[in-house]
Amino acid sequence: MLSDNAKAEIRALQARYPMPRSALGPALYVAQREAGWLPADVLAEVAALFGLDATEVGEFASFYHMYNTHREPGQYHIEICDNVPCMLGGAVKLGDLLRERLGIEFGQTTPDGKFSLGRVECLGACATAPMFMCTEKFTGRIRYFEELHTPEKLDEALALIASGHGFDTCERWPLGPFRHGGRPDTNFLLARVDKPDSHRIETYIADGGYETARRVITGAGTTPPRSPQQVIDEVKAAVVRGRGGAGFPAGQKWSFLPAGKYPRYLVVNADESEPGTFKDRMIMEYDPHQLIEGIILTSYAIEAERAFIYVRGEYYFAAQRLEGAIAEAEAKGFLGDNIFGSGKKLKVIVHRGAGAYECGEETALLTSLEGYRGHPRLKPPFPAVEGLYGKPTIVNNVETISNVPHILRHGADWYKQWGTPQSTGFRLFCLSGQVKRPGLYELPHGTTLRELIYEYGGGPTDDSGGLKAVIPGGLSVQFITADQLDIPLDYENLAKAGSALGSAGVIVIGADQSMIEIARRTVAFYREESCGKCTPCREGVPWLEAILERIERGEGRVEDIALMLYLADMIGGKSFCPFGYAAIWGLQSNLAKFRGEFDAAIAAARERPVIPIRPIYRPDAGAASGVTEPSLPLEEKYNAPTHRR
Amino acid sequence: MPDQVTLTIDDVKVTVPAGTLVVDAAKAAGIDIPVFCSHPKLDPLGACRMCLVEFVGSRGSRLDTACTVRVAEGMAVRTNTEQVKAVREANLGFILINHPLDCPICDKGGECPLQDQTMAxxxxxxxxxxxxxxxxxxxxxxxxxxxxQERCILCWRCIRYLEEWEDKPQLGLFERGGETMIDTFPGQPVDAKTSGSIIDICPVGALTNRVARFRYRPWELKKTPSVCNHCPVGCNLRLDERVHALRRIVARENMAVNDEWICDKGRFVHQFVDHPERLKKPLVRDAQRGTLREATWDEALDRVVEKLGALVEANGPNTVGGIASPRVSNEAAYLFQKFFRALVGTNNVDFAGGSAVRAWPTGLSAITDIARSDLIVLVGFDPSEAAPLLAVHIKRVVLRKGAKLLIIHPRRIELAKYPGAYLPVLPGNEAALLGELAAAVQASKGVRGQEARGKQAARNPQSPGPGPQYPDVVALLAAAKSPLFIYGPDVARGERGRATVAALLNLATALGQGDKLAYIGAGANEQGVRDMGLLPDTLPGYAPVSDAAVRERLGKLWGLQPPAEAGQTCARMIGGGVKGLFVMGDNLAALPAVAEALRKLDFLVVQDLFLTETAQLADVVLPACSFAEADGTYTNLERRVQRGPQGIRAVGESKADWAILTALAEKWLAAEGRGDRSGVAPAAAPELPDWKRKKRKAKTGPAAKPWNYPTAQSVLEEIGKAVPFYATMRWEALGEGGLQWSARDLRVGVRDSGLSNTQSPTSNPRPGEFLLVSSPLFWDASLFMQYAADQVRQLIPAPFVALNPADLATAKLAEGSQMTLTSPHGSVILTLKADASVQPGTVWIPATLPGLPAETLGGGRGEPISVVVR
Structure with a gap:
């Protein structure tokens, strides 16, 4: 039974949204905090509070990783990320160590109920790998424990948690912003993060913060206020390309809004989940007011009176910092019913997701924000026309929005002095993997990979055997090889090289790293995170994983490579949303560029595994039985070693 | 935007309405685009990716789903390229890898879209x-x-059906990615009343019918289009027969009636058709032993002719009568009343819920009018329990077009959750409430309303007087441009019912919508049996029996005229008004009080499927066929006459109702011709009793015409002559979709419009007493349910009484306890249930529960019944 307090809290959450159902996710956090987990009776109770059928709540809860619908976790639930960047940073070793220290396997709870252990996909802490996140069951608080390079560090972290003081703060452990840097002349987005109390409004104001928004909205002295259209034009002129991954110019997106249709919503995509990406986290945790000023300006431009920040559920601390910052800004009158005394209204609501990569896709994000499973929706209509609650909605990434105050402060021309004509301005590059100084680097577009990796990242680690490959734009894009390091990091040049800038998550892979393992772990991530809506992605991605696992086990078959290329071809572009491409681009380029490693593994395979009888779907199919392998029609088309798709 | 759009699909130019989906446009062009998730009755989803086709544009071609893209002028689509073929092949490969391929033991095998598409x-x-x-x-x-779940290919059709049509999201997707599965919430089975529709639309064998499972292979079935025999909606269905057994029932599309859905009763309750306990031979009561024994048809029918004839000749024709069921075919109903009117010479014909109910003879204007209305007023009628397909249609217009509902019912019925208003009313107070509403509507119209209000107040001093009691409701009514006023039998019985219907008509007329009144009965063919004149005061075609012109017309058709004076009602016949009774298809004696009355009869004939409580009392039992075994037509609640052809061989020696009546009439006429109804040649019976000799001499004057009906179709032909508005209803003309007779052909006299409300309002019950509400429940213990398959029979609830939780608390009664309920009519022991939908001060005992507790207490008589709970 939920307590009256919890029920009141849920009702208050419902009141925050235009449609109460949006509060379903946050309400389940409340219920989970109360009950420890979410068994059927608790879900039914929440359903009753929403006037929903219990099925609707059950299917919602089971979609998201962070709702425990199957078993109750320990008092401290430790989840380790072993996605590719963390894997490269030693997550597997950390996992072994954790299992040894706690004496339990993944999915188990210690006999005293104190600790439970689980695996989780990328947590946006790639530069500080290996790491884990810990959830305190009855408070719902989450804290990241990072840079656990040595057993001593791990013991220290575990001791802190066991002491009961592990959650005195939810700031990352060790405290303070993780490694970052960049060129001094492009130090804008990260300019304040090292200042004491960088997240406080005073710090931001002292740095000239909110002045741009005030000037734009109310005018200053003789300067008249700028109209929303002027703001859109300025941002359009600056060609700020979306920092979430697709790179669509923000100003252009804003101008798609249908005239005269209100209300409009701004939704900030803070569901940073692309493995290798951890830039938005830094902004939200250590300079949230920069984002809020961006939200104020963007909302003004698109004439929205409500903005939502959809923060991934694991970013508990970022959400806390945002809530604090919003309260500060409201107290100053920068948000609320009369912003800067202009009579304009703006309410910003922080909405926590609950662990689903797919919710980074903008339509899935909106579906999730409305209180449904995070399945993508049909486009068109695009969100700008029919988005949240069917109203015109602009969805932009945190970093994109954070660029807006700088552009409006200094002008589009100032912004365009950096980068290239199609990739203007500066960028937060997330450097992770096998490099000496992984971290967040603010550099102009067009900086070469070599400069980023060697000058800022200090080059590949000593135990890596040298650099073999780079994933330049988050796990979903194609590989760049060691001979391509002079490629400038911008949209056009990476596209020319057969890859993409994506979310600027640069993952460095050393020569000693098995590319089969990379491929398998990459596909495993997409298998885990597939929403399950469409057939190719739901069925094809697990199939790819099964093949790769088999090859890794030493049971590969010669025809597997052609089969994988065929499957990848039939997933990419055939799926409902771009997830299909994301799932297979890496594999396709891996097979194209590192085919040798796969061939070698297959050649070294043990005796061929006994293959179960392969069903014949159609009586008129050429081959008679599964006794001998019929030659695959795919063989010819997909077997060219230099195959590039 | 142009209304019509022309596009090219594989070089075929096709013109379709704007907004059409490409997949439907292709269908129009005769091009097959394979689909799984797409369904014409469900919103586009685009999940299965089976319908990916190439859209050729200026910048090359792109793949997109034909089921989500709407046509545009000049659009060019290719469905036969190498890429499209490759993608289809791959997609089917994806679907099949985790599909169990257990087609040989799968019910869907043979009619499975997944199989078909894999082949293609x-x-x-x-x-x-x-x-x-x-x-x-x-x-x-x-x-x-x-x-x-292994066969399931996650097309979401079932989920979407329950969401979009039933508004009951009881199936959902659980987990995600490859682990995604369709499931219910733990402990909450699917209970939507049309849930079986998801079996029909499942494109694989993931959802199977537990009643029909493993009883057929689709290719062996003989399929007969038919009409459902459970409720007056008349849903179109298909009877699937294999080796003379009815294996399953599936829905058949009729956009005017049931779209392509049927309710779970229509789908799952069919085992009565080939139930082992079906009567297979006629039975007659053995004179010596007093028990029923098997007999030949000749013996049984001769016995009927002899005994009924004897009663007629001894005591006059008015001492015999007939009660039929409102689910029999038009042909059976017509011949039944003709037998009594033309051969016996009495108007003593009726059905339970017949003359006792003030029915509006034209039913509902049209089922499709529901989708066109913006306000539906439901008075004492609960579509969710009584006619689920209407509930589906109503929910659709509410959800998709924002229609409102005004519900006046003693119980907060399921539909009361939708926008509009719910006015709780104590049983019996409907007329008063409607009167107040009508007055309030008048008053809101200004001065003219003032006068009307004055009159109304004068007429009904007990009425609290119109006032601003229901401003929202009056606004709701006034704002409606195309309302529908629907009432059911529960509020139309007896004198109170007359007043209620009059008040409802007043209300509708006050709003200028007098023609939007609709009555929805309880029996499957209630409209038809009324059309056929199975009423003591009404001839076929709704002419009163006093109408000499119609009597003369019928006299020419039949050879003999029906009597001019009204016959006895059902209640009177049971209550001792007749000495001989013919009951066709109704189990009246299920109620012990009625059984007691029937025992007093001199002679009882029962024609039914089973040896019911009534049949057990009979002197002659005639085994009839079910709807599935006999040709017949049925008229649904919107006056649509539909064919129900024979779908399976008749069980045993049972015969169609119309055929039995024809055989009986032939014997009756033969006996009449011989002046002898004993059925035996005069020579074999030398000593004729006195009454026969006298009668024989009197036998002059007009004689009944012979009954020459070789087929049901020939009966229908005669109906066309007897009932003017059935003239065009020829068997062939009805086709598979049926024909509606026009309500305009029947000028309904608005005779009762000025009827004042003479009924005193029901007062609130005294403490400890409750007013009985006996509105229907979907899964009840009606005869067909009792002979349904085990899975269905277990849905019959144990008899219960439901009270408002507040009443339970006040009376300190515990849920689940056994209580004795007593009314002036009887007393029953029932299990107590708490139910917030029940109004305080009332008890809800649904009609037709096992043991008929509500009926025992006097429910269903049209009078408020006060019940004491102890």
């Missing part, structure tokens, strides 16, 4: 050598439906 577009051989994923097989999602 699929890969020849699987490329998959990994272990298959395992999920739940044989997983019950309700008492009626099994889910096989």
């Amino acid at each position: 577009y699929g890969p020849g051989v699987s490329q998959f050598v990994e272990p298959k994923r395992h999920k739940n097989k044989r997983y019950p999602i309700s008492d009626l439906i099994l889910l096989d």
Whole structure:
């Protein structure tokens, strides 16, 4: 039974949204905090509070990783990320160590109920790998424990948690912003993060913060206020390309809004989940007011009176910092019913997701924000026309929005002095993997990979055997090889090289790293995170994983490579949303560029595994039985070693 | 935007209405685009990716789903390129890798879209050598439906049906990615009343019918289009027969009636058709032993002719009568009343809920009018329990077009959750409430209303007087441009019922919508049997028996005229008004009080499917066929006459109702011709009793014409002559969709419009007493339910009484306890249930529960019944 307090809290959450159902996710956090987990009776109770059928709540809860619908976790639930960047940073070793220290396997709870252990996909802490996140069951608080390079560090972290003081703060452990840097002349987005109390409004104001928004909205002295259209034009002129991954110019997106249709919503995509990406986290945790000023300006431009920040559920601390910052800004009158005394209204609501990569896709994000499973929706209509609650909605990434105050402060021309004509301005590059100084680097577009990796990242680690490959734009894009390091990091040049800038998550892979393992772990991530809506992605991605696992086990078959290329071809572009491409681009380029490693593994395979009888779907199919392998029609088309798709 | 759009699909130019989906446009062009998730009755989803086709544009071609893209002028689509073929093949490969391929034991095998598409577009051989994923097989999602999660291809059709049509999201997607599965919430089975529709639309064998499971292979079935015999909606269905047994029932599309859905009663309750306990031979009461024994048809019918004839000749024709069921075919109903009117010479024909109910003879204007209305007023009628397909239509117009509902019912029925208003009313107070509403509507119209209000107040001093009591409701009514006023039998019985219907008509007339009044009965063919004149005061075609012109017309058709004076009602016949009674298809004696009355009869004939309580009392039992075994037509609540052809061979020696009546009439006429109804040649019976000799001499004057009906169709032909508005209803003309007779052909006299409300309002019951509400429940213990398959029979609830939780608390009664309920009519012991939908001060005992508790207490008589709970 939920307590009256919890029920009141849920009702208050419902009141925050235009449609109460949006509060379903946050309400389940409340219920989970109360009950420890979410068994059927608790879900039914929440359903009753929403006037929903219990099925609707059950299917919602089971979609998201962070709702425990199957078993109750320990008092401290430790989840380790072993996605590719963390894997490269030693997550597997950390996992072994954790299992040894706690004496339990993944999915188990210690006999005293104190600790439970689980695996989780990328947590946006790639530069500080290996790491884990810990959830305190009855408070719902989450804290990241990072840079656990040595057993001593791990013991220290575990001791802190066991002491009961592990959650005195939810700031990352060790405290303070993780490694970052960049060129001094492009130090804008990260300019304040090292200042004491960088997240406080005073710090931001002292740095000239909110002045741009005030000037734009109310005018200053003789300067008249700028109209929303002027703001859109300025941002359009600056060609700020979306920092979430697709790179669509923000100003252009804003101008798609249908005239005269209100209300409009701004939704900030803070569901940073692309493995290798951890830039938005830094902004939200250590300079949230920069984002809020961006939200104020963007909302003004698109004439929205409500903005939502959809923060991934694991970013508990970022959400806390945002809530604090919003309260500060409201107290100053920068948000609320009369912003800067202009009579304009703006309410910003922080909405926590609950662990689903797919919710980074903008339509899935909106579906999730409305209180449904995070399945993508049909486009068109695009969100700008029919988005949240069917109203015109602009969805932009945190970093994109954070660029807006700088552009409006200094002008589009100032912004365009950096980068290239199609990739203007500066960028937060997330450097992770096998490099000496992984971290967040603010550099102009067009900086070469070599400069980023060697000058800022200090080059590949000593135990890596040298650099073999780079994933330049988050796990979903194609590989760049060691001979391509002079490629400038911008949209056009990476596209020319057969890859993409994506979310600027640069993952460095050393020569000693098995590319089969990379491929398998990459596909495993997409298998885990597939929403399950469409057939190719739901069925094809697990199939790819099964093949790769088999090859890794030493049971590969010669025809597997052609089969994988065929499957990848039939997933990419055939799926409902771009997830299909994301799932297979890496594999396709891996097979194209590192085919040798796969061939070698297959050649070294043990005796061929006994293959179960392969069903014949159609009586008129050429081959008679599964006794001998019929030659695959795919063989010819997909077997060219230099195959590039 | 132009209304019509022309596009090219594979070089075929096709013009379709704007907004059409490409997949439907292709269908119009005769091009097949394979689909799984797409369904013409469900919103586009685009999940299965089966319908990916190439859209050729200026910048090359792109793949997109034909089921989500709407046509545009000049659009060019290619469905036959190498890429499209490759993608289809791959997609089927994806679907099949984790599909169990257990087609040989799958009910869907043979009519499975997945099989068909694999044959047409699929890969020849699987490329998959990994272990298959395992999920739940044989997983019950309700008492009626099994889910096989391994066969499921996650097209969401079932989920979307329940969401979009039933508004009951009881199936959902759980987990995600490859682990995604369709499931119910733990402990909450699917209970939507049209849940079986998801079996029909499932494109694989994931959802199977637990009643029909493993009883057929689709290719062996003989399929007969038919009409449902459970409720007056008259849903179109298909009877699937194999080796003379009815294997299953599926829905048949009729956009004017049931779209393509049927309710779970229509689908799952059919085992009565070939139930082992079906009567297979006629039975007659053995004179010596007093028990029923098997007999030949000749013996049984001769016995009827002899005994009924004897009663007629001894005591006059008015001492015999007939009561039929409102579910029999038009042909049976017509011949039944003709037998009594033309041969026996009495108007003593009726059915339970017939003359006792103030029915509006034209039913509902049209079922499709529901989708066109913006306000539906439901008075004492609960579509969710009584006619679920209407509830589906109503929910659709509410959800999709924002129609409002005004519900006046003693119980907060399921539909009361939708926008509009719910006015709780104590049983019997409907007329008063409607009167107040009508007055309030008048008053809101200004001065003219003032006068009307004055009159109304003068007429009905007890009425609290119109006032601003229901401003929202009056606004709701006034704002409606195309309202529908629907009432059911529960509020139309007896004198109170007359007043209620009059008040409702007043209200509708006050709003200028007098023609929007609709009555929806209880029996499957209630409209038809009324059309056929199965009423003591009404001839076929609704002419009163006093109408000499119609009597003369019928006299010419029949040879003999029906009597001019009204016959006895059902209640009077049972209550001792007749000495001989013919009961066709109704189990009146299920109620012990009625059984007691029937025992007093001199002679009772029962024609039915089973040896019911009534049949057990009979002197002669005639085994009849079910609707599935006999040709017949049925008229639904919107006056649509529909064919129900014979779908399976008749069980045993049973015969169609109309055929039995024809045989009986032939014997009756033969006996009449001989002046002898004993059925035996005069020579064999030398000593004729006195009454026969006298009668024989009197036998002059007009004689009945012979009954020459070789087929049901020939009966229908005569109906066309007897009932003017059935003139065009020829068997062939009815086709598979039926024909509606026009309400304009029947000028309904608005005779009662000025009827004042003479009924005193029901007062609130005294403490400890409750007013009985006996509105229907979907899964009840009606005869067909009792002879349904086990899975269905277990849905019959144990008899219960439901009270408002507040009443339970006040009276300190515990849920689940056994209580004695007493009314002036009787006393029953029932299990107590708390139910917030029940109004304080009332008890809800649904009609037709096992043992008929509500009826025992006097429910269903049109009078408020006060019940004491102890």
